[in-house]
Amino acid sequence: MEKNLLPTEIILTPARQCIAKLNLNRRLQPGNYLDFEGKTYAILERHHFYQYRVGGYRFDKATLHVQESKRPEETSLIGDRYVIGNANCRFNARSEIMRCAVNPEGPCQECRYFELANN
Incomplete structure (x- = not known):
């Protein structure tokens, strides 16, 4: 081995x-x-x-x-790790496991809850 x-x-x-x-x-x-x-x-x-x-x-x-599970189609890079969904959204969980609370199944594109995050 x-x-x-x-x-x-x-x-x-x-x-x-x-x-x-x-x-x-x-x-x-x-x-x-x-x-x-x-x-x-x-x-x-x-x-x-x-x-x-x-x-x-x-x-x-x-x-x-x-x-x-299935691989998420939408990912964002934060530092050295990928998170599910659009990390620029206020509601994004910034997690590798969960997208967000308001639209967990996605997609982020054209989501009616999208708000730009205040970084």
């Missing part, structure tokens, strides 16, 4: 069913999307597990709690 691969379990929420055990070469964060076996999943949570071995604790595995 390569040194940089992370043993990771993919757990489908809310059923709490393990759908895969993979060795990933990157650390996926909540708000990212994962394509697996022809389906797209939104990553909701990430947990790390450690095991005590001689000399101290060592990383054992990670779990990703996911939900089947």
